Every structure is written in C-alpha cells, then in structure tokens.
Amino acid sequence: MRQTPKESSFCCRFCGGNEATEIITYKHIWLSCNNCRNIVRNLRDRFPLEFIPRWVQWLFGRFDSKNSLNPREIRSKLYYVLGHWEKGNIYDYYLDEDQSIRGGYNLSSKGTKWEGESEYVQDELNGWGVLLKDKKVIEISGGPGYFAKELSPVSRKWVVTEYSQVSAERMRNILGLEAIKFDFNSDDLSKIVDDTFDIVLLRHCINFCSDIRKFLGSIKRVIHKDTVIYCSFTQPTFASCLRWSVDDYTFPILYHPETIQKLFAEEGFIAFGKKEQGTRHWIYGGYWMTGGVHWGHVMTSPVTIPYYFLNRFKNIDVSTREKNLAMIFRKNPDARW
Numbered sequence: 001m002r003q004t005p006k007e008s009s010f011c012c013r014f015c016g017g018n019e020a021t022e023i024i025t026y027k028h029i030w031l032s033c034n035n036c037r038n039i040v041r042n043l044r045d046r047f048p049l050e051f052i053p054r055w056v057q058w059l060f061g062r063f064d065s066k067n068s069l070n071p072r073e074i075r076s077k078l079y080y081v082l083g084h085w086e087k088g089n090i091y092d093y094y095l096d097e098d099q100s101i102r103g104g105y106n107l108s109s110k111g112t113k114w115e116g117e118s119e120y121v122q123d124e125l126n127g128w129g130v131l132l133k134d135k136k137v138i139e140i141s142g143g144p145g146y147f148a149k150e151l152s153p154v155s156r157k158w159v160v161t162e163y164s165q166v167s168a169e170r171m172r173n174i175l176g177l178e179a180i181k182f183d184f185n186s187d188d189l190s191k192i193v194d195d196t197f198d199i200v201l202l203r204h205c206i207n208f209c210s211d212i213r214k215f216l217g218s219i220k221r222v223i224h225k226d227t228v229i230y231c232s233f234t235q236p237t238f239a240s241c242l243r244w245s246v247d248d249y250t251f252p253i254l255y256h257p258e259t260i261q262k263l264f265a266e267e268g269f270i271a272f273g274k275k276e277q278g279t280r281h282w283i284y285g286g287y288w289m290t291g292g293v294h295w296g297h298v299m300t301s302p303v304t305i306p307y308y309f310l311n312r313f314k315n316i317d318v319s320t321r322e323k324n325l326a327m328i329f330r331k332n333p334d335a336r337w
C-alpha cells in the first residue's frame with residue numbers, strides 16, 4: 001500500500017505498532033492501526049465542499065452558530081453537513097435553550113431517541129446478576145438524564161455526571177437529579193464526589209475518553225472491592241467512520257474490545273460478561289434503541305457514499321454495519337489497590 005508521510009511516522013499509542021491505514025472521509029481522516037485495529041479520528045483542516053456554505057452565507061447572510069449545531073432549516077443543515085464549525089462552538093449546543101436535540105423539556109424518554117434504553121440496559125445488567133435495587137450508582141456522562149430519571153427510583157443513591165455545566169444544571173433543575181459537572185479528560189472524579197459506589201455506568205462515553213487508565217485510576221478512589229463497572233461502546237468499524245463522518249465532533253477513538261479489556265486489566269479489573277448490542281447499517285440504520293431509519297444519515301449519504309468507494313479496497317474491515325458492545329467488569333481479586 002502507498003504510504004503517506006503521516007502513515008510512515010505513525011506510532012500506535014495502544015500497541016506501539018507503526019503501520020496504519022488511513023480512512024479518508026469528508027471531515028475526518030481516521031487512522032486504523034494495522035496491528036491492534038483501534039481507530040483514532042483526526043479532523044481535517046479543510047473539507048472539500050466547505051466553500052458551498054460560505055458562498056450561501058455570502059449570498060444570503062449569516063445565521064447564528066447555535067442554529068448550525070441544532071440545525072432545523074435547510075440552510076443550516078447544509079452548513080452543518082458541509083461546513084466547518086469554529087472550535088469551541090460545541091458548547092453552544094448546550095447553551096441552546098430549546099435543546100430539542102437533547103430531548104428538549106421532555107420529562108421522560110418517551111418519543112425521544114433514548115426511549116427503551118433504560119429497560120434494555122437494566123436487562124443486560126440483570127443477565128449478569130447485577131441488580132440496581134438499593135445500590136449506589138454513579139453514571140458518567142449520563143446526559144440528558146432520562147436513563148437516570150427512569151432507573152434511579154429503585155436505587156439507594158444515583159449520581160449522574162455530564163461534561164457541560166449547562167447540561168448538569170438542566171438535569172438538576174428539570175429532571176430533579178443529583179447531577180454534577182465532570183469532564184473525564186481533565187477532572188479527577190475523587191475530588192468531585194465524596195462517596196463510594198456499588199455500580200459505575202459508562203454508557204457509550206468511553207469513546208470520548210482519551211486516557212482510560214488515568215480515568216480508571218480516579219474511579220478506584222470512589223468504589224469498593226465489589227463494585228461493578230458497566231462499559232458500552234462503539235467498536236472500530238469502517239461503518240462507524242462513515243456513519244458519523246459529517247459531524248465535526250464525533251467520537252475521537254473507536255476502541256477495539258481487546259484494547260478495552262487490556263486497559264481495564266492493567267488497572268486491575270476483569271471482564272465477566274460481554275454482549276453485542278446489535279448492528280446498524282451505516283446509511284439508513286436508526287438509533288441503537290429506537291431502530292427505524294435515520295433519515296439524517298440518508299440525506300447526507302451523497303457526501304458519505306463516495307468515501308465508501310474511496311476506501312473500500314484498503315486494509316480494513318469494510319462491513320457496512322456499525323456495532324456496539326457492552327462489557328461488565330469487577331475488581332480482579334489479585335489486584336492490589
């Protein structure tokens with residue numbers, strides 16, 4: 001395979017391998033390690049068609065950045081898909097009073113993309129003999145909070161964290177949850193919560209964690225020897241790279257299950273259960289829980305399908321379906337902490 005300068009200077013942060021395959025999509029270049037198969041995302045400096053929204057703005061005037069993050073009208077959708085957001089604007093997403101993308105002012109998940117998720121995960125936990133009843137639970141990055149709202153009544157205590165202050169405040173004020181601001185890439189959990197928990201829930205947030213071992217190190221100070229850690233995540237597939245390729249800020253790392261298992265093991269945790277959470281087609285597959293057709297992805301497929309053909313003969317798994325996995329860990333009895 002042709003080696004670009006970036007590939008030839010590659011050194012995998014997970015396995016030390018130095019051969020990677022570039023997966024080129026509209027907004028990102030994803031580096032898939034040929035050895036361990038973890039995929040790391042890099043935002044491109046320039047997007048091929050970003051001149052289009054710029055011309056549209058020049059012709060028809062600007063619209064505010066909040067609208068570009070929660071796009072509702074055609075023009076802002078065009079900007080969202082083809083254009084470049086300024087860094088930092090991601091927080092506008094949380095400042096938008098309407099928050100329709102995060103469930104708005106709904107008091108339950110009914111009718112939102114999170115509907116049914118609490119029952120699904122509860123069934124997974126029960127299948128591994130983990131019951132929420134009378135337990136102390138900490139849920140990391142649990143926004144918009146419906147999951148906590150629906151399951152916390154059976155628990156003894158439920159703390160939910162979110163990396164944005166605004167989102168944590170909304171969970172407190174609208175859903176009445178014990179919600180705190182916590183960013184696992186910069187904050188130390190043990191300095192924020194003063195308690196020990198029986199269950200730690202990491203639902204689809206670990207793909208945003210840049211240093212899992214450091215994060216687990218801070219978790220250790222708020223758990224005890226019988227605590228279980230539930231961790232669900234999106235696996236490294238070409239389908240996921242394509243599916244989220246028009247979002248500027250999507251998951252930075254697609255971890256391979258073996259790497260997750262290894263990083264947890266290095267911190268003294270062993271997996272005692274693993275469960276696939278179904279698959280979704282990268283063009284039309286709906287949300288993980290609600291299924292159906294994701295029309296947003298269908299509409300953006302003219303920008304994603306060409307990249308399928310551009311990459312499909314590379315040294316990667318070109319299956320067309322995104323895959324999620326849930327794993328459950330507990331302390332390795334031999335671990336010393």
Ligand SMILES: [Zn+2]
Nearest residue numbers: 012015033036
């Ligand atoms: Zn590697």
